[in-house]
Amino acid sequence: MPKRNRLALAASLIQRLPHPMHEPLLSRLFGSQVHFAGTAQVRIQRMSQHEVRMSLTNRRRVQNHIKGIHAAAMALLAESASGCVVGMNLPDDKLPLIRTLKVDYLKRAQGNLHATATLSDAQRQAMQEQDRGQVVVEVTILDESHEQPIRCEMHWAWIKR
Structure with a gap:
């Protein structure tokens, strides 16, 4: 039986409300909870224990000098999506910690960005059962042209609180 997770409980309650x-x-x-993501106005489209989908709108607050989404904002989106899916699975008595955030910038992003972070059943089970551990979270970032402007590798760890 999964241990208590307040984030997953809150998400579940919200998802019982009307879809809009x-x-x-x-x-x-x-x-x-993640103030920098709130400041950048990262948006959540889907939030489950298997998958989190987020987006970031290309607007002045997050733009670089060529009117695209700033490199740091792209990394924020990837870290937010991966951290959120980890947070949805860790019991409240464990603390998530980002260990390595590797981002390769492949091309200029076109318009808004969408991130999808996923965990396997084995990864989710380890988070429930182990007092401490590590996981590489798969996260994909796509722009409006459905291309990947960045390739990400997010290494998360957890420890007992």
């Missing part, structure tokens, strides 16, 4: 309320409430919940 999901994105704004999930995004507000996440932004209240």
Whole structure:
């Protein structure tokens, strides 16, 4: 039986509400806990224990000098999506920690960005059963042309609180 996880419980309660309320409430919940993501207005489209989907709109607040999404904002989106899916699976008595954030910038991003972070069943089970451990979270970032402007590798760890 899974251990208590307040983030997963809150997401579950929000997802019982009418569908149009999901994105704004999930995004507000996440932004209240991860202030930098809230400042950048990272949006959550889907939040489950297997997958988290987020987006970032290309607007002045997150733009670079050529009017594209800034490299740091792209990394923020990848870290946010991967951290959120980890957070959805770790019991409340464990603390998630980013260990390595590797981002290769492949091409200039076109427009808005969408991130999808996933965990396997084996990864989810390890988070439930082990007091400490590590996981590489798969996260894909796509721009409006459905291309990958960046390739990411996110290494997360957890320890007992």
